[in-house]
Amino acid sequence: MNELQYKKCQEEIKLCTRLYDNFGDASIFISTVCKAAYEFFKENPVTPLPAYDKDEAEKLIRAGQSLALTPKLKTKKTVELLQSFGRVMTEVNPKLKETVKQINDQLEKFLLDEPEELTKEDIFNLRDLLIKETELEEDLATFLFSFLQYSFYRQYLQPTFEVVRTDLWEGGNCPLCGEKPHYGLLSSEDGAKQLECWSCGTKWLHTRIKCPYCDNTDMEKLGFFTVEDNEKVRVNYCQKCCQYCKTFDARKFHADGDVVLTIHNLASLDYDLLARREGFTPGSGLEWVNKDEIIETQD
Numbered sequence: 001m002n003e004l005q006y007k008k009c010q011e012e013i014k015l016c017t018r019l020y021d022n023f024g025d026a027s028i029f030i031s032t033v034c035k036a037a038y039e040f041f042k043e044n045p046v047t048p049l050p051a052y053d054k055d056e057a058e059k060l061i062r063a064g065q066s067l068a069l070t071p072k073l074k075t076k077k078t079v080e081l082l083q084s085f086g087r088v089m090t091e092v093n094p095k096l097k098e099t100v101k102q103i104n105d106q107l108e109k110f111l112l113d114e115p116e117e118l119t120k121e122d123i124f125n126l127r128d129l130l131i132k133e134t135e136l137e138e139d140l141a142t143f144l145f146s147f148l149q150y151s152f153y154r155q156y157l158q159p160t161f162e163v164v165r166t167d168l169w170e171g172g173n174c175p176l177c178g179e180k181p182h183y184g185l186l187s188s189e190d191g192a193k194q195l196e197c198w199s200c201g202t203k204w205l206h207t208r209i210k211c212p213y214c215d216n217t218d219m220e221k222l223g224f225f226t227v228e229d230n231e232k233v234r235v236n237y238c239q240k241c242c243q244y245c246k247t248f249d250a251r252k253f254h255a256d257g258d259v260v261l262t263i264h265n266l267a268s269l270d271y272d273l274l275a276r277r278e279g280f281t282p283g284s285g286l287e288w289v290n291k292d293e294i295i296e297t298q299d
């Protein structure tokens with residue numbers, strides 16, 4: 001995260017506290033974690049990976065194949081970034097002190113016998129380990145780990161980001177890293193639907209009448225719901241695969257230029273809860289809702 005991106009994030013957080021009713025408290029938390037990431041990368045700059053061969057990339061994209069780039073992360077840096085998140089988390093929310101202590105203990109142990117670099121799967125397993133061995137809740141773990149992956153991937157993949165012909169991509173998953181998206185944007189000009197990768201920030205156009213997860217195009221099985229008075233967010237669902245994805249309607253908040261959707265996503269997690277209570281699961285695989293919250297309403 002460079003200075004420009006950091007400032008844009010903070011502006012978007014401010015905007016989102018006005019746009020979304022339930023973002024107040026969480027916004028301070030998120031703003032602080034963003035700041036910690038910014039300061040971390042100032043001290044620990046990431047060297048981007050060389051760009052993927054342009055012609056080779058185009059060939060794959062035209063064939064409908066994602067480049068599926070999943071760079072390994074340095075174990076030590078990954079742990080240090082998590083520790084710096086932990087430090088600021090206790091400052092904002094002292095109640096997390098014990099949880100952060102448990103996390104740090106686990107991270108120390110983890111460092112002892114892990115390889116120098118971590119694959120995507122290793123990182124996923126680390127997340128699961130922390131949920132299992134500490135009091136870290138699933139929603140907070142999803143935030144910390146998705147933000148961590150986004151912060152690293154975006155920097156590692158920047159040179160490839162610049163050469164990939166996303167205009168040729170029609171798939172539901174990310175053309176660069178292969179992850180399944182969690183959100184998208186309806187453009188303020190013509191309402192065209194653009195999906196965005198939560199993991200590396202790549203954006204691409206996607207037809208509105210198609211499920212990005214199972215490619216279902218049966219209109220009868222596709223739909224969306226929104227909440228009265230806040231039509232900025234739509235929960236798009238597919239009754240064939242029972243998964244959902246959120247879209248933000250830029251026509252409703254008059255955004256011009258770049259919108260930092262990752263912040264809009266965090267500001268509207270109450271919609272994820274609604275989607276889960278309606279029986280849909282996140283097509284991205286990112287679980288933003290704790291299980292006990294889902295069960296609560298079913299009585």
Ligand SMILES: [Zn+2]
Nearest residue numbers: 174177197200
């Ligand atoms: Zn991606």
Ligand SMILES: [Zn+2]
Nearest residue numbers: 211214238241
């Ligand atoms: Zn589907």
